[in-house]
Amino acid sequence: MSSTVTPPPRKMNRLGLEVLQYKGSKTTLCAGCGHNSVSERIVECFYELGVNPYTVAKFSGIGCSSKSPAYFLGLSHGFNSVHGRMPSIATGALLANATLLGIGVTGDGDTASIGIGQFMHLVRRNLPMIYVIENNGVYGLTKGQFSATADVGSTLKTGVHNELPPFDCCALALKWGATFVARSFSGDKRQLQAILKAAIAHHGLSVIDVISPCVTFNDHEGSTKSYAYMKEHEEVLQELDFVPAFEDITVEIPEGEVLDVQMHDGSHLRIRKLHRDFNPTDRLATLAALEDAEAKEEVLTGVLYVNTSKPTFLELLNLGDAPIATLPESKVRPPKAALDEAMDELR
């Protein structure tokens, strides 16, 4: 990438890269689309944490959300795959090269409708990657049909009512094995940043459900995924502070008020409770809280669950440190003695 920025001195991260080098091509999504905000947060977080973009692999399925990996981290390889089946592509890529940092971006149609099966199995495997669901409750590219996360009673622009209950992707992820689960709102810059950074540091599957309004097809009255609805119904659970491993921790943590979670890479996620008693290490309590919130028409946002001790899918496979994809022939073709042994057994 070429840069035409002129002095005063360029701002660079710890790798000596500028923020521009974390950007992608120009977005083709609608102006005001929540997904663009999510892309911006991804750019900022990867830049600020100084993640080497060459080690990142981006994945997506099909839909507006799935276009967005083209709009961030242009120096990283990206794979825009097929509808609802990005998890399998990501799984294969990470099997081949377990040193990659995988980030998937998907939508509510891609994940909760056509892709619910692969999503659940990704969760069950606790594949170490970041899985961002840009959730707007509606299909944009096909012009405004309901997805499986649309709430009961919400309406389309055409007035059609949704009569079926929504899948809560966070509840599903929690129940079946993801080790970092969060919900955020594309309009909440600070919260989403802290969550994304924690997800980058997390060792395991991070499922982040971001309510990301569709300004064209689902931002009207009657929608439960609109900017206005979120303003009314969002219930922010915590104040989040992410302290990367490379920064000195100088501030003392007041006893009892803040949950300090040490992440795999040595960084810290500090979770300060706001209005209610909520413990993001208690899976069952979180599930109950989500149920309760749904009944009260509240949208809980924040870190819903974090578990830093569960082994990831890749750890169960007993792989070495080097990516298996590029092991030399001497490692992947057994010697002639092995073939002789196999042949002898068949005689």
Add this chain to the structure above:
Amino acid sequence: MSTLEVSPDEPLSGQSGHSVVNDFSIQVATVNGSGSQTANSVLMRAIFQMGVPVSGKNMFPSNIAGLPTWFTIRASRHGYIGRRKEIDFLVAMNPETAREDVMNLESGAAVVYDEPLKLSELRSDVYFYPVPFDKLVAPVCPEAKLRKLVRNMIYDGVVAQLLAVEMDEVHKALVKQFGKRKAKAAELNWGACKAGFDYAARSFTKSDPYRVARMNATAGKIIVDGNSACALGAMFAGVTVVTWYPITPSSSLVESLIGYMKRFRHDPETGKATYAIVQAEDELASIGMALGAGWAGARSMTATAGPGISLMSEFVGLGYYAEIPAVIFNVERVGPSTGLPTRTQQGDLLSTALLSHGDTKHPMFFPSSCEECFSMAIDAFDFAERFQTPVFVMTDLDLGMNNWMADPFPYPEKPIRRGKVLTAEDLDKIGGFARYKDVDGDGVGYRTLPGTNHPAASYFTRGSGHNEKAQYTEREDDYIHNMDRLAHKFEAMRRHVPEPVVRMAEKARIGFVALGTSDYAVRESCDQLKSEYDIDASYLRLRAYPFTDRLQDFIRRHERVYVVDQNRDAQLLGLMRLEFDADLIARLRSLRYYGGLPLDARTVTDEVLKQEGK
């Protein structure tokens, strides 16, 4: 041929006077889940160890226990190891099918049967040997609950006695079958086997003509199934990511691979695996994972059968269009839909060749033997990476799941070739690259792998329209340019696929074109046509799609060419129709069998005679 040697028209009495040596079929009819597989394998192996060419074919139901199953062992001094339609020697253990099995026999056949079934009253033109299995099993197997399993070994002893199979070889085969860890079970079964032998020796006067005599045609050979052979090929090809979903008849391919990889693919120093094998949630995920892995640089594979192929359709189109290597083993079974899951067919030729929507076409390799399962598996991985596309290795249930005699597999001589992959050092030298640009004229662009530490390495892979630089495009000229390059790449593949094997018969006016397991029936049929009807027939065995020029040459050199298809709709002929001129097509005749059993020579011969008007 053998069937003509024995055909008594009169009711049988005593010695037939004929002798049929090493040229007959034994069929064992049992109930599945009764442990008969062990007894059948031991019998087959014992004959094999006597140096006699054999093949074993298991016709089994899609069921765990309780339904009829038939195992056929063919011994052939001529080396014919395809299926033979006619059964010469029946072991009738299944009350449910015994009567029909006996009634289907040709005159002059022999039957060993469970005495209470009272089969001897059914016919007077076959030889009967009643055996009181329950009475014989009790003294040799005191534990009543094991008797059901041990009982079958008695017929091995009976058959050995009647056919002159050497008991030393039976014992050796039995010990091998059970292995060292199950020495006790081997002992028990050997007791049953001997009881059967002794009973036959003291009770029967040999009256049928069939017997086995020692030869020297199997020295050094192995017995193996095609699925294991593919698995070994994949392992020695250096496969690193294997993703699969269980489906008959391909499951044992990956299961065999798991067994081998555990033994031979862990780093001797660290104990770490140099591979990953993942059982996916379905075939959509298994092909998705294989493609994700191929994209990230792994030698990846999956194995499946027809229903899985159908499910993989969408992803395979992505693999074609985004140009991602992967090897897909398609062990064909009978379709459509669930079809006959445990029967064999070559019914996926068309659907696989053109799998997915839009203009797609895929290379297919057609092994016909276990030797080729091994070598073509290795070739397929090189081919997939060289041409950056999914490659299908097409076998079928007959080849994949049955036991075949084979030469030991040679250790691969050629080094592993990973195709056009640019490293960071390469990029330093050349500055940059365009993912889908045809630099070398073979239609194959250069790729980089995610994780390549270089600012010029990244590109964006997509199944949507893309230009040479892998950027999104909907432009007419970009689209056509890209599709034409893909077509050009397919033409380049034509020059690198395995060439057909051609047997030209002098003066032949007719020829055969066949592939895969049809080979055994076609070769035997060529001999039948010559020896019985003095008809010369040439034969071209295809080993890959796309076809090479040799196929057209072959067709031109014959008046009529019989295209052998193990499917109803003449799919192989259909593939030829897609690209051949009318004058070539006019020479083609369709010869089809689609009943689900392995194709046999007599069916081929009879059909040729019919179409030739003879």
